[in-house]
Amino acid sequence: MPPDHRITSEAELEAVIGEPMEFVRAKVIDSLNEAMCAFIAKSPLIFLATIDEQGLIDVSPKGDPAGFVQVDGDGNLLIPERLGNRLTFGFRNILRNPQVGIIFVVPNQRETLRVKGAATLHKDPEVLADMAVKGKDALMFTHVEVRECFFHCGKAMIRSHMWQPEHWQTETRSIAARQLLGKKKRSEEEIVQTEELMAESYKNELY
Template sequence: MQHGSAITSEEQLRALYPPTHALAVQKLQPTLGVHAQDFIRRSPFVCLGTQNLDGRADVSPRGDPAGFVKILDNKTLAVPDRPGNNRLDSLSNIIANPAVGLLFMIPGFDDTLRVNGFARLVTDPELLETMSVNNRVPTLAIVVRVNEVFLHCAKALRRSRIWEPEHRQDRRQMPSLIKMILDETTGAPGEEEMRKIDAGLEEDYQKTMY
């Protein structure tokens, strides 16, 4: 990087780009309108962005059958917390700093929906029961009080061509999840032992999805 090339002020930043289009300003809404709600009901996948008080950021993927994020009213969403790795990064961040960002995606849609707000963790039995899958209720729900909502344009997904079948990549071109982790840490075992470990992970997926 050349000396002096870093952008250190918003004035410098704004000077690099043309003014915001009026529509981009208008699209920011304080509540969940009819189309935003329809988008959320269709979405099987959302990314949850959080940050702790020290500024450490985290983005966590959340997925379930379409409509798994509950719309409690036009200012409130509830996201079930399904079984994971128990690091609890997002949940710990929310306790420290309730500001969150959500990015909803729908397979086949190039547009996305962005929602910003403030979250809290709740264990209300009646709410959790509405999120039951396979007779298993989540341990808790992330309830988000919405303060910003806007539809995001299609450019990023069109550039990535993410939904086009001919651009799908073969998962076998990279090692398994566990092997990649072991390669970067303690070292992976031999091929035969690695097959057993990978099979165990797949079995665990089936048992602990909910």
């Protein structure tokens, strides 16, 4: 990229984007309010960002029935963990650096909820049992001490047509299946077999 077009200061950034209005600044608060708790109770999907030891960001999606993330009596978050790929990048990051960011998504809601905080990992059996789905306790949970939160405007959802099925692509085959087979060009049969293995895992290993 040409260096003369690079933005290198906040002043240059604000010259392009503009400064936020005061009422927009005021929406950033340090604890969850009633509306935010109601939003969390309807959210079936979140994106959790953590920071690795090199300062790189990992973002992991986590989903369950709506309201799977609990708000405890102190206004902090409890996020259950289920079966996954066992790479645990995000959890290893939290053990080294507790700072996290979360985006909550609710179907047909244009706004999202953004939360920043400090995370710790826990295995309290009573809490895990309370988080059970389909008779299976959560494996562990992440406690997030909320330090900053605000609703993000809905323009991204509007522009992306996220909640408008008529704009969705009709392709349903797994793109990821191709990558899981490695760099070598694979046959259509091998791709189909990988898709079937993934589908079987999704069917039998959710909880």
